[in-house]
Amino acid sequence: MAIDFEHIVAYALPIVMWALIVSITLRQLTKRQSSTAMLSWLMIIYLVPVAGIFAYLIFGEINLGKRRVKAFKLLQPKYAQWFQQIKQQKNVIDSDRTLLSAPLFDLAQNRLSIPCMQGNELHILDTPESIIKSIVEDIQRAKTSINMVFYIWADSGLVNEVMTALIDARRRGVNVHILLDYVGSRHFFNSENCRYMRENGIEIAEALHVQLFRVFLRRIDLRQHRKIIVIDNEIAYTGSMNMVDPKFFKQDSNVGEWVDVMVRINGPVSSVLNGLHALDWELETEQKLPLSLPVPNDNLYPLHTANRHTVQILATGPGYPEDLVQQALSTAIFSARESIFITSPYFVPSQNITDALVTAALRGVNVTLILPRKNDSLMVGWASRTYFDELLAAGVNIHLFDRGLLHTKSVLIDNKLALVGTVNMDMRSFLLNYEVTMVVEDEEFANEVSLLHENYQQGSVKLDYQRWVKRPMYKRIIEKLFFLFSPLL
Template identity: 45%
Template sequence: MDKVYHFLTLAGLAVYWLLVAGVTIRVVLKRRSVSVSLAWLMVIYIIPVVGVICYFMFGELNLGRKRADRAKDMFQPFGNWFHKLNDCTAHVPDQLGIHISKIDYLCNNRIGIPALCGNTLDLQTTPEQILRSVIQDIEEAQHSIRMVFYIWYPGGLADSVASALIHASKRGVDVKVLLDSAGSNTFFRSHWAKMLKDNGVSLVEGLEVSPWRIFLRRLDLRQHRKIIVIDDDIAYTGSMNMVDPAYFKQGSGVGQWIDIMVRVTGPTVNVLSAIHCWDWEVETGERSFPVQPECEIEIPIDSKPIQVVPSGPGMPEHLIYQVLTLAMHQANHSVTITTPYFVPSADLLETIKMTAQRGVKVELIIPQKNDSLMVKWASRAFYTELMEAGVQIHEFYGGLLHTKSVVIDELFCLVGTVNIDMRSLWLNFELTLAVEDPVFTKEMYSLQKNYMAQSDTVDMETWHRRSLYNRFFERIFYLFNPLL
């Protein structure tokens, strides 16, 4: 019997080391940054068995065969729809300013989406303002409502939104709601999911999480967009999930979540509607296109453009990352960034540092308390080299600052769903708006200044006196930053 146990032990070790060797070769042969490859090799070798399982679950961008095939088949038809936007009077290349013109060229060449003029923008900054505005627009909907969110959490005014959708469906409005399975797990287990379905709302669970899918699709690939489109006339996007912050994560110890949404009217609404149609088809296989925006509209000479920038599996790789770096490279005076999760790639970190080193005022506003302990420590691992490069860091103490925004030269801004981390910029389904509207941008910058007024600015001397305990955890989680 001892010989049998000895043989089984040796056989198990041999199989394990063959598996480790195979995964190692796979990691090395994959074309990605050296830091990501080294981080995964460290996980595989330091954490026996579990490291290999983690790599199969999270190590590669695997959308799943069915969704990947759909996305491949969809690209040309959607590309044709996007390219038609170039024929609209809303696309006015001559009116594009210095900041957005190169972004227009980039997005047009890579995905076919041009920057469009003739829009109106309303920056909404409080939960009650946002949710009541959404409810009112839903109550006035005539034909269709399209939604996609990462999180829908029951409670408060979020329940009023669900009720408004039910009433809209009952009066004949076509309502389609796509929610991420992981982010909206609580909602799908609540009575609201059944009520919506029972009353004619098409409710779809995106990127379903279940144990048997572990080796079929990367489980941490998430639908992170936040879009509402009503009658193809009104749209919302921004950082806020479908939650009432007064009822959401109250026991997490980070305070109330601080978010924004942008209410949009004009030609850009149709583009946001098309992004929802893309997500809907990836998940369900059902194809539909919104109507093209009205192309014979008169565009005021001072009408500033909006560029819709989507990213995610099946779309051109790294598009939002490219837009972000292009915007910072064009900054002449200032760059102000708000993000809840700051874990940049090595390349993006160098872009931020170089922007500050060439004399541009770079300010970073992040929450003092974070709902992710790993992200909190990993973020602080970058403080020293950022401050040495001239970046000013402000830690917001008024809650969990969840707003994702970048303001360039107080004239141009990026707002949307994108965090400054690898997950948002390289993995998830995300969306950002590039806006070249001085009035809107100044409003956005004023909000950022308000965040700074509720922040503690990190002092270099004080930072250097932090404890060895803090330094230890910063270094530990810094090693894992390519995987966060």
């Protein structure tokens, strides 16, 4: 009796589906991950099997791809040796530790081998105009090199001033290397301005190029999320702002203008950020960039104990030490004795971070979260609210920012220890994105961060716990439904 193709498919498809579901289930039960992530994936594949299996095969595992894994392993010893050379520059290495900073600085150095550096002049810039003006002025003074990494580069407005300054710098002999995430900057790569910049000698490279036909060979949603500018190995910028003008960027998302900060750094830690750019650049292009040792900022000496202008750089992402972001945040939170202030545009943290915040509040620490009221991600906006009940009940203060989309990522501990950078309070930043965070113990800088948070609070509305718990049942259901997809956020 002949069996046609349709009968074969009818019998084979359920068997294949069953085998995949069993395999994924076993993988989830044995994989090292949070119970929340495991249960979310199991719910997805059992509730919507076809879509769930397809989603897991694409997004379920952190797969860098063979070429990237091999390249990263080859480059690691080279850059580790260079960081060791920096450690020999005793005049810029900070060996002092206070009770507040010691655990976090030790964790970073033991896991990354990136030295903690003193003698840096730090200033927060908190408006697009001040940020772009400062960047343009420094570009105009550049003598040898300008290196940049951004997630998003979007034409128009103030960004065109940066483009003009870069072209002028290249014409006078400055080397310019710009690395941009392929997905975040996809529109720019197809723009006339990108072509014009390249024609004028500016090197622009794509990071993490997406190839749809390789979706099952390498995870396609890994992103280069760092924001770094380094000029002449002496001046650097990092923070939360992409190379965009908020007056033009995502105006159709109905969340208002994006609110960001960048930190201008004048000092030896700029060389560490330059090294990270060089590593990212070589990983993507296979082209080597020069590595220069730090230049001491003599204008800041002598240094005082309270204000050593000390900076520790945290570089995280796939291939870097696992769970370092969560470990660093947990260490910072547990070190708090008086206060914790956190700003983040996307708040879908791990259970470990949630528990740390709850515990801090219960032991009497003043814990304050400042989050945007409106979010450009519908799923994140709803999923983040599932955490509010537990946090509010423990005494955590939650303020919802009303003056646009608060995109600043910052943590301030006891008004002394600050973390500022690109890391969001979500699993994407914890596990999937290449991120950079500067950890600073410095009273002057902490005061700047504190004033920034006060300004954000003035533009926010504080949630009332009693009113929050009385919100309609349909909102609770929507929150829980979107929370199920937290592994994909």
